Amino acid sequence: MPSRLLAQEEAAVPDVQRLLVQFQDEGGQLLGSPFDVPVDITPDRLQLVCNALLAQEDPLPLAFFVQDAEIVSSLGKTLESQAVETEKVLDIIYQPQAVFRVRAVTRCTSSLEGHSEAVISVAFSPTGKYLASGSGDTTVRFWDLSTETPHFTCKGHRHWVLSISWSPDGKKLASGCKNGQILLWDPSTGKQVGRTLTGHSKWITGLSWEPLHVNPECRYVASSSKDGTVRIWDTTAGRCERILTGHTQSVTCLRWGGDGLLYSASQDRTVKVWRAHDGVLCRTLQGHGHWVNTMALSTDYALRTGAFEPAEASVNPQDLQGSLQELKERALSRYNLVRGQGPERLVSGSDDFTLFLWSPAEDKKPLTRMTGHQALINQVLFSPDSRIVASASFDKSIKLWDGRTGKYLASLRGHVAAVYQIAWSADSRLLVSGSSDSTLKVWDVKAQKLATDLPGHADEVYAIDWSPDGQRVASGGKDKCLRIWRR
Amino acid sequence: MLQNEYIELPRKRYGYQAHERSKKAKKMIGLKAKLYHKQCRAEKIQMKKTIKMHEKRNTKQKNDEKTPQGAVPAYLLDREGQSRAKVLSNMIKQKRKEKAGKWEVLLPKVRAQGETEVLKTERKKKARKRMVTKVCFVGDGFTRKPPKYERFIRPMGLRFKKAHVTHPELKATFCLPILGVKKNRSSPLYTTLGVITKGTVIEVNVSELGLVMQGGKVIWGKYAQVTNNPENDGCINAVLLV
Numbered sequence: 001m002p003s004r005l006l007a008q009e010e011a012a013v014p015d016v017q018r019l020l021v022q023f024q025d026e027g028g029q030l031l032g033s034p035f036d037v038p039v040d041i042t043p044d045r046l047q048l049v050c051n052a053l054l055a056q057e058d059p060l061p062l063a064f065f066v067q068d069a070e071i072v073s074s075l076g077k078t079l080e081s082q083a084v085e086t087e088k089v090l091d092i093i094y095q096p097q098a099v100f101r102v103r104a105v106t107r108c109t110s111s112l113e114g115h116s117e118a119v120i121s122v123a124f125s126p127t128g129k130y131l132a133s134g135s136g137d138t139t140v141r142f143w144d145l146s147t148e149t150p151h152f153t154c155k156g157h158r159h160w161v162l163s164i165s166w167s168p169d170g171k172k173l174a175s176g177c178k179n180g181q182i183l184l185w186d187p188s189t190g191k192q193v194g195r196t197l198t199g200h201s202k203w204i205t206g207l208s209w210e211p212l213h214v215n216p217e218c219r220y221v222a223s224s225s226k227d228g229t230v231r232i233w234d235t236t237a238g239r240c241e242r243i244l245t246g247h248t249q250s251v252t253c254l255r256w257g258g259d260g261l262l263y264s265a266s267q268d269r270t271v272k273v274w275r276a277h278d279g280v281l282c283r284t285l286q287g288h289g290h291w292v293n294t295m296a297l298s299t300d301y302a303l304r305t306g307a308f309e310p311a312e313a314s315v316n317p318q319d320l321q322g323s324l325q326e327l328k329e330r331a332l333s334r335y336n337l338v339r340g341q342g343p344e345r346l347v348s349g350s351d352d353f354t355l356f357l358w359s360p361a362e363d364k365k366p367l368t369r370m371t372g373h374q375a376l377i378n379q380v381l382f383s384p385d386s387r388i389v390a391s392a393s394f395d396k397s398i399k400l401w402d403g404r405t406g407k408y409l410a411s412l413r414g415h416v417a418a419v420y421q422i423a424w425s426a427d428s429r430l431l432v433s434g435s436s437d438s439t440l441k442v443w444d445v446k447a448q449k450l451a452t453d454l455p456g457h458a459d460e461v462y463a464i465d466w467s468p469d470g471q472r473v474a475s476g477g478k479d480k481c482l483r484i485w486r487r
Numbered sequence: 488m489l490q491n492e493y494i495e496l497p498r499k500r501y502g503y504q505a506h507e508r509s510k511k512a513k514k515m516i517g518l519k520a521k522l523y524h525k526q527c528r529a530e531k532i533q534m535k536k537t538i539k540m541h542e543k544r545n546t547k548q549k550n551d552e553k554t555p556q557g558a559v560p561a562y563l564l565d566r567e568g569q570s571r572a573k574v575l576s577n578m579i580k581q582k583r584k585e586k587a588g589k590w591e592v593l594l595p596k597v598r599a600q601g602e603t604e605v606l607k608t609e610r611k612k613k614a615r616k617r618m619v620t621k622v623c624f625v626g627d628g629f630t631r632k633p634p635k636y637e638r639f640i641r642p643m644g645l646r647f648k649k650a651h652v653t654h655p656e657l658k659a660t661f662c663l664p665i666l667g668v669k670k671n672r673s674s675p676l677y678t679t680l681g682v683i684t685k686g687t688v689i690e691v692n693v694s695e696l697g698l699v700m701q702g703g704k705v706i707w708g709k710y711a712q713v714t715n716n717p718e719n720d721g722c723i724n725a726v727l728l729v
Contacts, residue, residue, distance in 0.1 A: 120560045136558020160558045205561045226564075250565070267565070293562065378562055416705055420562070455704075462560045 016040055019075070020089045023050055026404075027341040034089045039076040046071070050094050061097040066090065068407075098385065098427035100311045102470035104442045104451045105432070105485040110148040111456070112482040114141060119476025121163055121463050125170040126305045127320060128313065128467035130187040131474055132173050133482050134161030140175045142187055145472065146316065148484055152190025156183050165207035167218040168306030169320060169327065172235065174221050176204025182223055184235055195238035202226035206254040210276070212306035213258065213332035216324040222262060222276075224251035230264050232279070242279040246272055253295045257344050258303055258335050259361060265292040271348050273360045283364045290351035294379050298345040298403060301384035301424070302338040305468045307331040310384075310426035313469030338386055345403070347389050349377030355391055357406040368406030372399055379421055383428040388445060390431055394418035398433055400445065410448040414441050423466040423473070432473050434461035440475055440485070454485055600673040600684055606639070616640055622647055622717035624665050624681040624689070639680055647683070650723040652691050652711045665723075666690040666708055683723060687713045691725070 016038040023031040032053045037046075043064055051059045064071040071078045071092070117136030124131055130151075131143045140161055142151040159178035166173055172193060173185045180200035184193040203226050210220040220241065222232045230244040230251055249267040256262055261282065262274040271285040271292060297303070307320055307330040320327060343361040347370075350356075355370040355377060375395035382389055382403055389401040398419055400409040417437035424431055430451065431443045438461060440454040459478035466473050473485040498504075515523055606617035618640040625646055631637060653660045669688040671677035683689065694707040711725035 117554075117556075118558045120558055136554070136556075138554055159554055162561045162564075203561070203564070252562075291565075420560075 017076075021075075021092050022089050023053065024091050024093050026093060026095060031094075037075070039079070040074045042074050043071050046075075046092070046094075058099070060099065063095045063097055065093045065095065095387070098311070098429070100313075100427055100470070102425040102427045102430060103487045104430055104444075105454070105473045105487055106452050107486065108454065108456045108483050109486045110484050112143060112148065112150065112484065113480065114150050114153070115139070115476075115480050115482070117160075118462060118478045118480055119482055120160060122465050122474050122476045122482065123164050123166055123173075124465050124467040124472075124474065125166045125173075125187065126168055126468060127170050127308045127318065128469035128471065129170065129319060130166075131467075131484075132164055132166070132175075132185075132187065133463075133474075133476055134164045134175055135476075135480075136160045138177070140164065140173070140183075140185060142185075142190055143482070145484075152187075154183075154185050154190055154192065156192055156196070157181065159203075162204055163207050165209060165221070166304075167209045167221070168212035168303065168331070169216070169218050170306075170308075172218065174207050174209070174223075174235075176207050176223055178203040180204060180225060180227070182207070182221075182233065194235060197223075197233050197238065197240070199231055199240050199243075200225040200227055200229070202250075205250065205252050208254045208256040208262075210256055211258045211303045211331070211335070213328055213335050214260070216328040216331070222254055222256055224254035224264055226250040228266070228268075230254060230262070230274070232262075232276070244274050244279050244281075246281055246284075249291075252291065252293055255295055255297050255300070255346075256303070257297055258299050258339070259344060261344075261361060263295060263297070263346060263360060265295045265348055267291040269350075271295065271346070271358070271360070283360060285346075285348075285356075285358055285360060285364055285366070287356055287366050287369070288348065288350040288352055288354070290376075292348050292350045293377060294349045296347045296380045296382045296389065298382050298386035299335060299338050300382055301386075301426075302331075302335045305334075305426075307334070308468060309334065310468050310470060313426075313471075315471075338384070340386070345382075345386070347380045347382065347391075347401075347406075349380040349391055351376040353377065353393075355380060355389075355401070355406075357389075357401075370399075370401050370406050370408065372408055372411075373397070375418070378419065381422055381424060383424050383445070384426055385428045387428065390422055390424070392419040392422045392433060396435075398422060398431070398443070400448065412443050412448065412450070414450050414453075415439070420460070420462060421464050423464050425466050426468050426470045432464060432466055434464040434475050434477070436460045438477070438479075440464060440473070442473075456483060457481075598685075600677070605673075605677065605682060605684075618642065619645065619680065619682055620718065621645065622683045622723065624648070624668050624683055626667065626681075641680070645718070647717070647723055650689065650691055650711065650713070650725045652693075652725045652727050654727050655729065661695070663691040663693060663695070666692050669710060683713055683717055685713055685716050688728070689713060689723075689725060691727075693727075 018036045018038055020034045020036045022034040046064050047062050050062055066078055069078050115135040115137055119133050119135045121134040131145055134140050138157045140154040144151040157177040161175050161177050164175045174182055176182045180202055182197040186193050204223050206224045208222045219236055220232055224230050228247045228249055231240050232242040234241045247266040247268055251264050251266045253265040260276050262276045265271045269288045273283040274281055307327040343359055346358045346360050348356050353373045356366040357368045358366050373393040373395055375393050377391050377393045380391045387403045389403050391399050396415045398412040415435040415437055417435055419433050419435045422433045429445055431445055432440055434440050438457040438459055441450055442452040444451040457477050457479055461475050461477040464475040476482040605621055607620050622645050623641045649662050650665050651660050652663045667690050668678055668681045669690050671682055671687045688710050690708050691711050693709045710728045713723055713725045715724040717723045
């Protein structure tokens with residue numbers, strides 16, 4: 001069928017230069033056999049051909065790359081800028097894009113007041129149904145998204161609520177405070193579930209749940225603290241299961257990977273890799289010259305959303321349906337899709353102005369060192385399809401890097417003060433950033449430009465999150481109010 | 488008798504003069520009394536304070552479990568305050584202040600500078616020119632008037648373009664370019680001339696501080712008040728009026 005299409009074109013324009021091309025996927029696997037196309041072929045035609053070769057039921061949107069340059073207008077134009085031998089077979093790499101499209105948020109639909117101190121952390125549940133926020137007034141608040149009003153106020157902490165984390169099935173929320181206590185909440189009733197988990201001697205810097213595809217009951221949660229230890233808690237029994245010591249200074253970031261490994265980054269300039277089920281230290285990744293502030297895994301988004309597929313999102317977010325086994329299978333298939341062939345990749349950002357790309361399950365040497373920032377890096381995030389890494393820094397810029405090789409792609413400038421946090425939209429096309437200059441900015445990643453500017457906060461923006469169904473962005477800051485932004 | 492025992496002698500002779508103070512206080516009248524009573528009152532207050540402090544030290548206080556102010560997220564906890572100026576006031580506050588035309592100035596009382604101090608008369612033939620002896624600011628596009636018509640001379644050596652502006656809350660000082668002289672408290676004439684003396688309100692270019700208004704617009708000009716005598720120091724020190 002593809003050859004018939006091309007034969008028609010050939011008959012129309014007989015004297016255009018032709019090339020032999022071979023489709024290849026990101027992992028290097030070849031698709032079909034080489035065939036020839038005219039040089040002025042456009043990405044739409046290429047998409048038709050490729051979809052036919054892939055034999056998909058619904059046509060997937062695809063992006064095509066020739067030696068790292070994207071084919072935008074026609075194959076000929078892209079080749080002009082590169083030195084390509086027309087005698088050999090040309091490799092075109094195709095990348096499936098997300099089927100659904102998230103639209104950029106443009107307006108603030110509500111400003112939710114209620115907290116009496118600065119809002120420090122904000123998180124949407126994995127399906128996007130609930131919104132939780134932790135604040136300096138020691139309460140955790142749940143907000144009803146359909147009416148944009150307060151739902152529950154959860155009191156229990158005695159100091160600032162520094163970090164909150166949803167379990168991957170969306171049924172529990174864990175919150176850690178500056179006194180080192182962790183509480184669990186039920187979003188449908190607003191009441192505390194189980195006992196207060198005490199044990200850390202200093203404040204909690206991060207919380208991470210066990211992935212859904214390993215245990216669909218979501219029983220274990222890991223917490224990192226300034227006292228230099230990582231503790232794994234059993235939420236049903238309400239006690240500490242294991243304590244992982246080894247870091248000599250505060251543990252700043254924690255991630256529970258999908259392969260049974262736990263990653264912790266610390267101010268002692270190292271990242272340690274632990275085996276989750278028995279707490280044994282596997283590897284220590286060294287290389288940074290100053291505190292390691294933040295980490296990101298290539299499969300982060302898939303682990304966070306679990307069995308929820310953003311493409312199937314509806315206007316009114318629903319809870320996850322299905323038995324535990326079904327949820328586990330769905331989560332596992334999504335995880336494997338994002339992970340691809342190789343092992344999980346890890347990016348760490350530090351106070352020494354550089355990032356490192358590691359493949360921690362294999363090697364303790366970094367894959368690449370990504371330099372370019374002029375001030376410390378506050379947050380790094382992989383895009384949901386794990387192709388791009390975005391890093392937010394105190395030098396007022398956000399830099400985009402290739403997720404596989406660590407090569408520098410672009411700088412996004414526009415903020416006038418330090419960029420604190422960033423969040424990706426579920427289709428990996430948009431990025432929102434919150435900064436100390438009280439504005440949020442939505443960036444179009446493909447064009448590498450600013451899409452919308454969202455002013456409105458009266459003071460610094462401390463926390464932002466994009467809901468997994470792509471409809472809303474929530475942001476909270478020093479001015480004590482939580483803002484919800486929609487299209 | 489030994490020297491040092493002289494002090495204790497009246498006490499030895501006449502005993503403790505009890506009620507001495509109250510006798511004095513009762514008998515005094517007039518301005519002397521007022522001053523004396525004021526002094527006594529101050530002493531009484533101080534005594535009460537020290538007694539209370541001693542009491543507190545002795546009893547054990549219940550720990551006031553109030554969460555401290557200034558909540559910051561985990562990534563800012565180990566860091567000190569920002570090195571850049573942060574967003575300070577709302578748009579409403581700004582508008583209100585500008586409407587009222589009042590600024591909370593730090594030097595409310597400024598010594599008025601007389602004409603003879605600021606201007607030095609030059610008598611050349613019949614032309615009466617006056618030379619400004621204080622530091623002044625002239626704009627970018629300043630050109631002198633033709634010599635026959637100029638009445639005030641502002642020497643180049645006393646013209647300044649930049650001021651050292653301190654941010655009062657951050658306690659950080661920046662060298663910012665001056666945009667203009669807003670008001671010189673001594674006389675409107677000096678304002679139009681651009682004479683800068685202690686207490687003058689000037690407008691400075693703050694775009695490098697990165698302040699943003701609520702509407703998302705970047706603030707690039709703010710008022711500051713001069714705090715030193717620039718003609719004596721050779722530089723202009725000012726405090727930003729927020």
